Amino acid sequence: MTRVQITGLAVRSAAGEGLAPLHRRTVAGRALFRPLDRFPRSGPPAAVLDGDPDLGTALAEVVDQARADAGYPPDAPLFLALHADRRTATVVRTVDPAARVYTGACVAASTALIDAASAIAAGRHRQIVVAAGYLVEPRTYALFEAGRALARDGAARPFSRARSGLLLGDALVAVVLEDARSATARGARSHARLAGWGRAGDAHHVCRPDPDGAGLARAARTALGRAALRPEHLDYVNANGAGSALSDRSEAAALHTLFGPPRPGRRRPPRPPIGATKSVHGHALEASALLELAVTVAALHPPDGGDASDRLPATAGWLGLDEDCGIRPLHPDDPAPDRPPRCALTLNAAFGGANTALVVAV
Template sequence: MTTAFGRGLEALRQGLAAGQPAFGPVTRFDVARRRVDRAATLPGDPHLIDEITDAVTQAIGRAGLGAEAAARTPLLFARHGDQAPPRLTLPEHHAQAQHTSGTEIAERCGLRDATRTYTNACVAASTAIADAAALIAAGREERVVVAAGYFVDADAYALFDAGRALAADGHLRSFSQDRKGLLLGDGLGAVVLESAEAAADRGATPIAALLGWGRAGDAFHVCQPHPEGLGMAAAIEAALGRARLAPDDIDYINAHGTGTPLNDSAETAAIRRAFGEAARKVPVSSTKSLHGHTLEASGVVEFAVSVLTLQEGTVPVNAGYLGPDPACELNLVVDAPQRVAPQAVLSLNAAFGGANTALVLGAVAA
């Protein structure tokens, strides 16, 4: 994993434990003409494909996959849509087509192929994870590598700024009163998903279990969620059903929580609709308030956050909180991280066009 906290899972672990947001002045490109000048970024101008290649290589190594096993394993890759084509010649565009980037990474890392590239906004990585799980559950693959990445860029920054979606006060205040909007963040990562049988056959020790996944759309508006959270509620219910768990079995919700007025109230409505009375007690936080909104990489970054929550027994803080909003009545973790003994966590993501995903992760015996 890589976030603005630094490269490596340990940097993310320490950043979550400290509970201090990683936002700072944008220096990667000129923001003098922008309303907002803050994001959560690494120093310099890192190269996405090189960094993703390194992350995939590390994930393969940590999973203990040899060259033969890797050569049988496909890659599903989620990335930010390329904003450059209007400024490129046709030959340059063909040479840099975003769908070829996954193939390049797979070849570099010794993987079998990269048959799918996901660019469906903030659910790209979580959709890829759900697709990987479905392929494994159906017996079509024994394991899949999922990778995703986004580095804050001038074009996306300008679009969000022009749309007045960025928080003018420089803080991403998920589910809080007086929240002003989102802030972008660097993020990328890679994860190996594998059937329990395949892992056992090669003596691998899993670090978590993906118990269930759900996807649903509400088609309410191109850039606004359904105010009653109907699509997200359906995704949650599907994920819980696949995991064979009840709302009371979930010990933490890693929320999408972009800090925008419409998203946070709709997500609250979805959680309350799907969880009923259990919504009053389950701890909720959005770690976007710490590492920023990593767009297409959100699903894999927050997947890692969910795994760390299971491993560490600590629920990350919902940073930047100023006080309750009547439209966001949830059991928010504020002030500091909260100690728990989680057995199952739920990670949520939503995207433009009314797309919603829900992933249920469970602890595994040490």
């Protein structure tokens, strides 16, 4: 099994163009939500790009940027994660008619990434581009609002008491995964290594997560096992942290299963710092996992030349501990870690009980 490197990365979010502004906002824990002007709505805000970009055109540009960042690797197929609606076929034709398309809800991008990494590790491809895009639009916004899933107070507050739901956000992201030997042979730089991956299903309910978080815990253990790491080796976790009551409680149960209960007084606690960056950039649905992978890569390898030991991505909107979760995520004013982070775990979960976990290392 060959090592899988991330040799190209491009992102566009409500923070702006590129990874550096997104990293600065997540480290500062400064939420990007604002009132919607893309279409007439008077409900909760969202984290959106300026204007009303065309999804296909914008995503094609981000794919080209990732390819350029990787040095235009040859023969790289495209795995593409998108929201399934009437525009999907048009978007695919604009980006790449030959793309392999994933529409599996909020783990679509991480599922595409896992399939790509598995194909490269098994020697079936040298390079694969994985891209994902979601722009907040009237139909999905209305569905989430009608389902009372959006935060009524205009803030996403993962694991916090008094949280009232999630908030949506735009994301256009592309990464190039590459066989480490291929990358070395052509002198390509590496943003990070995709060291492990795992996925598991709850088989619990059509939309509610398993309250015990068993599926998410299994996915995380599988990812750590593939990376030959134990939970205590992790330096950072970017939680799914949607901000909804049921999802956060389920994920908290998974984290307690994975790391055990906190042990005050120990110099190095058994659990790593936990952040939840959807509170900053919003929930990008099918693109969320790839956006959060980019955030996690930046936590280990800051894009603006900063020291990775300075700060980790924080969580916005915190109002105090929810005893039903028992998770106190990173705050913007928390001290820097005592050593530069070397490996991190990023988690995602979707309706229907689908769970994914990715281990990133430098």
